[in-house]
Amino acid sequence: MIQGGCTCGNVRYELRVAPSNIVDCHCADCRRSSGAAFITWGSIERKNIRLLGGEIKKVSVANRIRCFAACCGSPLILEDSVDADPVEITIGTLDHPEAFPTTKITWLEDRLPWVTIDHSLPKFQRGSQSAQL
């Protein structure tokens, strides 16, 4: 079973299947919501996420819902809309994120110039529906 949790350990979750479509998102919203240069997301269906403990705080930004640990603010989940499925989970909050390497890079338009990227991966100017670079 794949498990993860927030910084303080109050929120714990379990994934019934492995997340897929692992994406580094360099958009400005991901940057600000995490305080990091980019967020690595993995797609997963809602039914395959089980909250084991703690509370989630949801914040709507730019028509998307960002879900944080209510206890310590760790970014956990991104929903493209209220009923979006699959949703995106932060690979960095998994107990073993090393098992899920990045497969594509999005929002290069917003990338910080000092962030080095792997040019062998598929990369996109904006979201993965935009023109591939």
Ligand SMILES: [Zn+2]
């Ligand atoms: Zn916490």
Ligand SMILES: [Zn+2]
């Ligand atoms: Zn983003």
